[in-house]
Amino acid sequence: MDLELAALAGQAASTVVNGMATTGWEQVQRAVGELWRRARPGEADAAVRDLDRMRAELLAARRDADDGTEEELVSEWKQRLRRLMADHPELVPAMEQLIDEVRAAGRPEDFRAHRVTMKARASGRARITMAGRDVNITRRR
Template sequence: MELELAELAGLAASAVVSGMATAGWEGARQAIGELWRRVHPERADTVVAELGETRDEVLVARRNGDERAELELVGEWQARLRRLLVANPEMVPELQRLIDESWPAAREEEPRAGAVTLTANASGSSRITMSGRDINITKG
């Protein structure tokens, strides 16, 4: 379940951060603010203000061509959304609905991820299989 929550949170975070640099910014801000209002109304205004700060950072990152900074912001919001879903699993269908209705293109895109570095050491007759994403292994 934790993996599914992280995946859903990543999809939403990617859509929200990407939307911050577009005309869809207000919708993204409102949608995320509503999620927090439902479970933590006392923190919703703070979260909405932080979304505004994130938007400023996204705009600067895009202006400077700093994709890494934007990916870090996606990671930050993914973690926040994942924690929200872990603590309030009843919000999963609501976030899913928001993605489907507000950001349908997010389903077609892969969530953004940062760089992955994999390192392995093998000895003897070891076999190492590493993947940064999907992998299919067949014996032949």
């Protein structure tokens, strides 16, 4: 899997899922529907219906403080969007535009961060521990 494509898919998925819970919800529906109509016209209506269903799941998860469901939705959309761009690389600029448009339609505080980029370099007997969220470290001697 191309790392740049995966990163873009991850950013787009996070934006789409966060956008589902904002006042820019209609923008999310329109943008995703347009992407599918360009690449897979026969699947566009089903993709939009999936968004509607997943939006209900997301709103319930946020109400119940269920981060796991939200993470699953982001993961699912990441895979869908990655496959779509892998099959239709000409959609990459449209995916970048989707991210910009959906973010512009909402407020900055509406968008939770789901993307973490970390780099580390170790040498010798160094030990590196990195976490984008929760981490438990148990050291055995």
